[in-house]
Amino acid sequence: MSHDSSSARNRRPHALVVGGSMGGLFAALLLLRRGWTVDVYERISSELGGRGAGIVTHAELFDILDACGIDSESAKIGVSVAGRRVFSGEGDLIGEQALPQVLTSWGRLYALLKEQLPEGIYHHGCNIENVTTTEDGVVAHFADGSRAEGDVLIGADGIFSTVRAKFLPDVAPTYVGYVAWRGLVDESDLTPATRAALCDHFAFSLPPGEQMLGYPVAGADESIEAGKRRFNFVWYRPAGQDGALRELLTDVDGVEHALSIPPHRIRPVVIDDLRRAAVDLLAPQFAEVVLRTQQPFIQAIQDLETPAMALAGRIALIGDAAFVARPHVGMGVTKAAGDALALADALASSPDDIPKALARFDAARLPFGRAVIRRARHLGAYMQAQIATDEERAMAEKHRQPEAVMSETAVATGIAA
Numbered sequence: 001m002s003h004d005s006s007s008a009r010n011r012r013p014h015a016l017v018v019g020g021s022m023g024g025l026f027a028a029l030l031l032l033r034r035g036w037t038v039d040v041y042e043r044i045s046s047e048l049g050g051r052g053a054g055i056v057t058h059a060e061l062f063d064i065l066d067a068c069g070i071d072s073e074s075a076k077i078g079v080s081v082a083g084r085r086v087f088s089g090e091g092d093l094i095g096e097q098a099l100p101q102v103l104t105s106w107g108r109l110y111a112l113l114k115e116q117l118p119e120g121i122y123h124h125g126c127n128i129e130n131v132t133t134t135e136d137g138v139v140a141h142f143a144d145g146s147r148a149e150g151d152v153l154i155g156a157d158g159i160f161s162t163v164r165a166k167f168l169p170d171v172a173p174t175y176v177g178y179v180a181w182r183g184l185v186d187e188s189d190l191t192p193a194t195r196a197a198l199c200d201h202f203a204f205s206l207p208p209g210e211q212m213l214g215y216p217v218a219g220a221d222e223s224i225e226a227g228k229r230r231f232n233f234v235w236y237r238p239a240g241q242d243g244a245l246r247e248l249l250t251d252v253d254g255v256e257h258a259l260s261i262p263p264h265r266i267r268p269v270v271i272d273d274l275r276r277a278a279v280d281l282l283a284p285q286f287a288e289v290v291l292r293t294q295q296p297f298i299q300a301i302q303d304l305e306t307p308a309m310a311l312a313g314r315i316a317l318i319g320d321a322a323f324v325a326r327p328h329v330g331m332g333v334t335k336a337a338g339d340a341l342a343l344a345d346a347l348a349s350s351p352d353d354i355p356k357a358l359a360r361f362d363a364a365r366l367p368f369g370r371a372v373i374r375r376a377r378h379l380g381a382y383m384q385a386q387i388a389t390d391e392e393r394a395m396a397e398k399h400r401q402p403e404a405v406m407s408e409t410a411v412a413t414g415i416a417a
Contacts, residue, residue, distance in 0.1 A: 012037050013351050016140050016148050018128050018163055019156035020044075022106075023319030023336035025113035027154050028121070029068040030344035039148060040117070041126035041140065043157070054184075054217045054232035055109060056330035056410040057102045064337040070112055077112070078104030079216045079224050086204045086402040087197070087283035095402035099411070101202060103215045103232070108222055109333065128162050131315065138314040152347065152354050153315045156336075159304055161321035167311040173302040173324060175259060178383040179248065180301055180327065181235040181274060183293035187216065187227060190292060194285045199231055204405055207281040209382060211236045211400070213409065214289060233289050234327065235278075236301070236383045248298060263297040271296065301326050301380070305373050309339070309366055310358035316343050323369035325376035330410025335372055339365050379408055 015031050017024045020042030028038045055078075062072040080102050086095035114122070127143040131153055138153040155163030159173050187199050197203070198214060205212040214233035218224050239245040249257040251265035278290035290296065304324035309317045319336030343361045350357040382396030398404060 013152070013347070013354075014038070014150040015347075016041065016138065016150040016153045017156055018140060018153060019158060019161075019319075019321070020122055020124075021156065021158065021319075022110060022113065022333050023321075023340060024154070024156035025110070025117065026064065026068065026337045026340035027156060027318060027343060029113065029116055030064075030340050031347065032118070033067070033069065034344055034348040036347070038121055039150070040122045041128065041142070041148070042122065042124050043127045045125035047124075054215060054234075055104050055106055055333050056215075057104055058331070058334045058412050060412065061334040061337055064334075064341050065112070067341065068113065069116055075112055076222075076224060078102045078108065079218060079229055081200060081202050081215060084202045084204070084406040085197070086206065086406060087285060089205070089207065089281065089283060091197075091284040093197075095406055097403075097406040099202070099406070101410075103202070103217050105217045105222075105232075108218055128157070131163055131166050133312050133314045138312075151314070152358070154343065155315060155317045155321045156319050156340075157321055159302065159320045159324050161317065163315065164306065164317055164321050167315065168306060168308070171304070171306050173259075173304040175241055175245070176301050176303055176326060176377075176380065177240065178236055178238045178301055178380070179245065180299045181237065181290075181296050182233065182299060183290070183296040184217070184230045184232050185289055185293045186219070187229045187231055190231065190288060194288050197285045198289070199226070199229065202410070203286075204402070204409075205283040205286045206400060206402065206405065209238055210281065211383060211405070212282055212286050214286065231289055233286065233293070235282075235286075235290070236380070237277075238383055239300075245300065249300075259300040259302065261298060263295050266296075266298065303373060303377070305370065308362060309369070310355075310362035313355040313358065316358055316361060318343060322365075323373055325372045326380040327376075328379035328409055329372055329376045331372055331376075331412070334412075335369070338368070 014037045017028050017040045020040045024040055028040050031038050065072040082100055083098040085093060088094045128140055129143050130141040132139045137149055137151055140148045140153060155161050157163055187195060199216050202215045212235045214231055216229045217232045219228045219230055248270055249261045251261055252267050275291055278287040306322045309322045318339035342364045346357040346361040379399050382400045
């Protein structure tokens with residue numbers, strides 16, 4: 001069996017997109033609108049859905065959605081908030097700042113992109129095993145023995161990218177010393193006082209060496225009507241790799257997981273400890289959120305920084321396959337979309353010279369990826385299990401003040417390539 005249909009497409013350049021999540025969909029849609037033919041290959045056999053929880057949007061993301069043919073004005077992408085709030089450990093409002101933003105969910109954004117993709121070009125259950133280049137193209141080799149040929153291959157296959165590993169085997173994610181507990185609770189499950197305090201804002205609670213944040217997102221049925229939404233929280237907590245992290249990631253059967261654990265495998269005692277810590281450390285409004293969240297899940301925070309986004313003349317890395325920044329910048333999806341736009345523009349400008357186009361793309365996006373990583377490290381420094389130097393301590397203290405947290409978290413400012 002072969003995925004190749006190049007004979008019918010030999011008059012237009014053809015892109016193979018490996019990875020059918022957000023970055024892959026952005027790349028596919030943008031290239032289609034520039035006259036390319038595209039096939040998207042996703043490893044997961046079933047429909048993707050429910051990944052993560054909340055996503056912070058930025059103006060650049062809306063511009064790129066419009067460039068994909070999605071009317072960002074009328075698409076009801078997410079929930080609008082007017083600004084930000086910080087609460088003390090006792091629940092008092094100790095900071096407030098106007099900052100209008102739209103918060104959405106992974107599922108909502110993925111659905112909008114997927115609906116825009118033409119039938120027949122998204123392929124499930126395609127587990128890539130190897131990539132080879134030829135004089136005038138690139139070949140993807142899949143686990144089932146099939147192959148696909150194209151003019152360029154786009155590695156959009158995430159933090160553990162098979163495409164990246166083939167060409168940059170020494171580049172791997174690094175655990176940074178703290179975790180994020182995440183969860184969603186129905187707004188209707190919260191008390192009126194907590195709803196009034198939190199559910200129309202991007203809100204924070206700042207225990208020593210930790211950070212809790214949360215914001216409203218659409219309900220399970222994608223409703224953005226007040227009272228029918230959900231509240232999404234992210235709680236950053238230090239966890240040394242050989243001690244606390246190992247405890248957190250040891251499952252109900254005593255099996256140790258490396259950097260993630262299926263939510264239903266988390267030991268009840270770990271969830272109980274989390275709920276007790278919420279009551280002890282957080283603003284009461286946030287403690288209520290944690291107590292009423294049925295299934296919190298855990299994410300080990302990692303950095304990934306690649307030295308090149310253009311490989312072997314025919315291969316590009318985008319999104320999390322190239323750079324994974326700590327989530328404090330709130331730029332993961334927007335950065336993937338920006339990578340896809342820069343790549344599509346470069347390929348459209350030099351369709352007959354793919355290596356030249358990819359070199360232009362690399363020169364444009366590599367410095368930006370590095371800048372996002374650098375900014376995210378600064379914002380997250382005070383939550384690391386170990387803070388090594390006086391300079392790091394000073395940076396950490398600067399970025400944990402309420403005014404700094406409100407003005408710096410999940411905003412595009414402060415990132416300079």
